[in-house]
Amino acid sequence: MEMEQLVALCKRRGFLFQSSEIYGGLNGFWDYGPLGVELKRNVREAWWHDMVTAHNELKVADGAPSTYEMTGLDCTIIMHPQVWKCSGHHDLFCDYMVDCRESKKRYRHDQIYGRWVEARGERFFVTTQTLGEEGLNETEQKALKFLKLRTKNADELTWDGPLVCLTEVHDFTYVLGPDAKSLGTLTPPREFNLMFKTTIGALGGPEDAAFLRPETAQGIFVNFKNVVDSTRVKLPFGIAQIGKSFRNEITPRNFTFRSREFEQMEIEFFCRPEEAPAWYKYWRDLRFKWYLDLGLAEGRLQLRDHDADELSHYSTGTADIEYAFPFMAENEFGELEGVAHRGDFDLRSHMEGKLMRKDGELAVETDEDGKPKHRGSGRDLSYFDAESKERFVPHVIEPSAGADRAALAFLCEAYVEDEVPNDKGEMTTRSLMKFHPRLAPYKAAVFPLVRKDGMPEIAQEIYGELKPKFNVFYDEKSAVGRRYRRQDEIGTPFCITVDGQTMEDGTVTIRDRDTLEQWRIKKEECGEEIERRMQS
Ligand code: GAP
16 A cells, blocks of 8 residues: 555545645644544544553453553643653753755754765765665665766666664765755754743743653653552552653654654553563563554564663663554564553652662662752652552553554554445445444444435434444435445445335345445344444
């Protein structure tokens, strides 16, 4: 599937629009249309249901080391600026960017790739933003163009090594930038903090500066004690949160994949330090399975352990759940979710100012001069285990997913074209969205075969009965074949048709989107039938 086809369908059928489109759009911001909002809501609801509300804390879940509890939070987007100092985001949440003096374009340093080439007495590093076979072809074309050679002269080029990241090149004098015509136009990399800054209050001095959260996780850490004190949760337990996060990405791209405003679905799972490795494995496997259960194909989904140099500043182990998005080069995958073993980094940095002594007692932490340290809140964020009578700082496993990336993966996976007979029995191509029924924006559509003979009245009655149960679409316009196609294209799993036989025996046909199978049931049984099939 070509990404352009999906992007066009998303706009045509109202899944996704560019933000502020009538003003030329805003790079890195997207609006969900009438169907997109239902899809994304279903993604969020499936996640919250499966991870939080449907979790049975009385029973050991498959693969879990013990029983555990799950609860939720909904924190603010703007938090005390000190939160970001302690989390490390203020000082460390940066990307490096390079500017091109010639094309005036800006790139992420680690997203430019290239290879050294020699020809006609020149040696230079020719760059691209694409990896794989496509990237190799692009660099070849660019090198030929730069040297004013034709494609038939390609064997004059001597390549020195494979495509490597620009981060491996230290002097840019002989670098040909991705959109440049001359060498040496890229500036040295500059650090750029990804947090959006804002100002609180009317006076707006420097001391009023605040940030839009770049992750929802910190709201959970700073409320850890509130949750423990206000509920009866005992370790191990998880706190879940869904909400918007903001990152001033240098190069937002690939549709919604890298946006500047996006939604996260995060769990901070608190456990005893010695149990953390077992919980880490449990969450990796559980989260991977979640995507499979909702329809992502096994061959396009992978679990990848981070190399040591990829780990975030806080992480002692992370695995990514990745999907082979169609815009990636062959054999490349894009991150859907990270499952990280964060140790006690976050709770400890927010409690800095208080020191836990070996005997479990808390004391005021001091610097080399004996002065109290006050970077963190100075509050006690340790946990007291009433059974073992131990006090310690829990370790954390964090499955952190992106709602927009998940929705995009489900859109990519769902898009299929197949050959089906039309009303005249001729084979035609149909575009279809094979969403898992739980994710489909509409669960069913109801049609009267024709707009007469009492059929619309019965169809409207069925529609009215189903509407409170799940999202249903009513359509009586145009030929029934075209109505089916419209529903296929937006991924409605079932179409119910009221026809002549309904008037005689009270039965209707139900058509399955994927198999095109049609069968009859009593009109009163539509709701039950669809609910049953959605669960199977
Ligand atoms: N609390 C950990 C954390 O935020 P992350 O890997 O930076 O980890 C977690 O982000 C998830 O959030 C990613 O796996 C991705 O699904 C989503 N995400 C991150 N940046 C994003 C962006 N710019 N656009 C869309 N989704 C993004």
